[in-house]
Amino acid sequence: MSASRKCKNCGSSDIEVDPARGDAVCTNCGSVLEDNIIVAEVQFEEGANGTANTIGQFVSSDSKGGGTSFGNGM
Template structure:
């Protein structure tokens, strides 16, 4: 497919422009003339149960080029990352409400989740474990009286699995979490005395 542009290397006008890949290549000598083209036209392709747009999706908050190549479904309205963050916000909000934590703690935990998501630390882990670990990291950094077992009881998940997820996230995110140390027995004792 000729685009009317000349190759800088050999002078040929046989340039193939592939909008799906986002590049322009000289078919005579193979020189890549342009990479990561952004075009204003939209091409559609029929798929099994509807149509799909062909091209690259560039996120609004992207600092680089395109993040996804190939086809993306038309009419979805939101990016996958936005859906993931919305689900996380709902899950973290429900957990914070059950633990009687304010919006400040919910927003802090959601920020920890966004950090984990940006570093691909959520892959291969259950959402509830990630949400719980982010809330627990928030509780530890903010100095609340919540223990890991409290979150485990609320969500009915294994405390050891939750602890492993918490350690992986806190280490990978390099979060300076204050240690409970020797004050831990007193810490939990005051918590349970307050309940009685």
């Protein structure tokens, strides 16, 4: 987050954004400022026998929430 962003509870600008958890938390008072942040990054992991797997969840533009079966059985 930018330095101009401030916590609405305590006014601190010490905001930690964690893309893995999808949240933004004030490190001064612990308030969760944002959650369910959608991150536009792709991560890969190496599976058995050298296969490559993507990590994440597909979210379509018309999604109403909840998980999908995208990628299962591939």
